Amino acid sequence: MEDIKKAILEFAEKTKKTKFYFNEMEKAVRKVLPDTKARAVKKAATALINEEKLIYFSTGSTTMYGLKGRGQTEDF
Amino acid sequence: MAFEPREEQKELKYDELRIYSDEELNNYTEEELKNFKIKHDIPMCDDLEKGPWPSFVADSKREALHRKNLAKDRMMIDCDVVEDTLGQLEESFVDGETHWKHGGIVGVFGYGGGVIGRYSDLQKKFPSIAHFHTMRVNQPASKFYSSDYLRSICDLWEYRGSGLMNFHGSTGDIIFLGTFTEQLEPTFYELGHVLQQDLGGSGSNLRSPSCCLGKARCEWSCIDTQDMCYELTHYYQDELHRPAFPYKFKFKFDGCPNCCVASIARADMSYIGTWKDNIRIDQEAVQAYIGGEIPPNAGAHAGRDWGKFDIEKEVINLCPTNCMRLEDGKLVINDKECTRCMHCINVMPRALRPGTDTGCSILFGAKAPILEGAQMSMLTVPFMRCEPPYDNIKELVEKVWDWWMEEGKNRERLGELIQRWGVPKFLEVLDLPPMPQMVKEPRSNPYIFWKEEDVEGGWDRKIEDYRIKHMR
Numbered sequence: 264m265e266d267i268k269k270a271i272l273e274f275a276e277k278t279k280k281t282k283f284y285f286n287e288m289e290k291a292v293r294k295v296l297p298d299t300k301a302r303a304v305k306k307a308a309t310a311l312i313n314e315e316k317l318i319y320f321s322t323g324s325t326t327m328y329g330l331k332g333r334g335q336t337e338d339f
Numbered sequence: 340m341a342f343e344p345r346e347e348q349k350e351l352k353y354d355e356l357r358i359y360s361d362e363e364l365n366n367y368t369e370e371e372l373k374n375f376k377i378k379h380d381i382p383m384c385d386d387l388e389k390g391p392w393p394s395f396v397a398d399s400k401r402e403a404l405h406r407k408n409l410a411k412d413r414m415m416i417d418c419d420v421v422e423d424t425l426g427q428l429e430e431s432f433v434d435g436e437t438h439w440k441h442g443g444i445v446g447v448f449g450y451g452g453g454v455i456g457r458y459s460d461l462q463k464k465f466p467s468i469a470h471f472h473t474m475r476v477n478q479p480a481s482k483f484y485s486s487d488y489l490r491s492i493c494d495l496w497e498y499r500g501s502g503l504m505n506f507h508g509s510t511g512d513i514i515f516l517g518t519f520t521e522q523l524e525p526t527f528y529e530l531g532h533v534l535q536q537d538l539g540g541s542g543s544n545l546r547s548p549s550c551c552l553g554k555a556r557c558e559w560s561c562i563d564t565q566d567m568c569y570e571l572t573h574y575y576q577d578e579l580h581r582p583a584f585p586y587k588f589k590f591k592f593d594g595c596p597n598c599c600v601a602s603i604a605r606a607d608m609s610y611i612g613t614w615k616d617n618i619r620i621d622q623e624a625v626q627a628y629i630g631g632e633i634p635p636n637a638g639a640h641a642g643r644d645w646g647k648f649d650i651e652k653e654v655i656n657l658c659p660t661n662c663m664r665l666e667d668g669k670l671v672i673n674d675k676e677c678t679r680c681m682h683c684i685n686v687m688p689r690a691l692r693p694g695t696d697t698g699c700s701i702l703f704g705a706k707a708p709i710l711e712g713a714q715m716s717m718l719t720v721p722f723m724r725c726e727p728p729y730d731n732i733k734e735l736v737e738k739v740w741d742w743w744m745e746e747g748k749n750r751e752r753l754g755e756l757i758q759r760w761g762v763p764k765f766l767e768v769l770d771l772p773p774m775p776q777m778v779k780e781p782r783s784n785p786y787i788f789w790k791e792e793d794v795e796g797g798w799d800r801k802i803e804d805y806r807i808k809h810m811r
Contacts, residue, residue, distance in 0.1 A: 319444065322542070324541075326451050
């Protein structure tokens, strides 16, 4: 779990995008930890949300993830 | 089966939960409403009030007047919110574009769905709708609720939001329209801890499952839709609130093929109650329909004289598979050919009833987008037993999700993924055999291709030899 969380945070800090889809995060984790299952990535991402390191961005129909403090952090 | 709640259910009493007094709720007269003008000039919105249908503009004006007459300290957001909403709508009509900015990072702690951020791009002109976030509230199964419950949530939203609500959104949720960011957590707390009410799904989540009236009110229901909806809603809480899917995913439960919640047209995974045995026939009642003693369609179309009921014309000849006939005055049904269209049962409910060996058919891939048009779901599992705790169904659900999460592109619904990969691949994922009914035009488009290992003895021919004559 800690490995996955670390891989997610590394990806979130490195990527040029301020928000990204779950599967982009999942692919990035698999590059570092090849056999990681989607559900494990989800659990780690949820833990990071609860630790307030990641944020959800929702359009209403689609949800993306982002690193807290990067890109849009305040209300418009 | 008696309802067994997962947690103790409180009896909600409006008298204990109410925020507003009767005087505050009835704080304007019809005369006052007639003379009421909102603070913005809205000729085009006013125009929407004309015509035979109820208008949201008329309802909004009522709410605007109601809020104007409430004391300012009795609402947590500005009392002008409804007037500004109408004012901005008028502005949008003039400019030919929306003035809402959609989406954002707002939400309640730990939830990836249930709140949709919305902001005005004319905040100086309409400050009371600078934020206008939507909250989706998971509707009770079959939308059964008491007036105490309804009054309590209306009071809550009047106090913490705009007072504007939708009953119900397309997915079934109760929609709270318009509030400021700082009111989201307090509203969620009140909903969860006082009203025992959860938020619904939005974004790339499992959306709030919805079901028809089911066995609670309908004798045709072949499955306990309410129980399935309740069980799967609880079991998949994580999928409902923590988004990890490529896009939205909807479950809908219909008790019979009449499909009252239109699962076949709107759900990625539709559960439709059906039966394995034969339609039950009461021959005496059939004769009573023929003799005109019982009105067809339970008298539903009795407002006009349609002439004498003609069973041949109105039932037998309309059967899509021609599986019915009258033999010596008796109605005979070749049940093997029945496609569960429900027409005969709907017309003669006293004479014909669904069978007793019941379960559900499972269909996949429907969607009803605003653009591009709807796609109906495909019958994939003709029959599956539906008994608590529904482990067989959960196993199927998870097979589908694993594949979709692995292969689905961003914003690709399950139906689109099935189209992209083809039905054979989808059946392979589910480990199900194909059915002849899945092939629409077998001679021109035989989309079931056999693999060598499926055919006894295999084959020697090579695809390259075939391509010499049949170029791509």
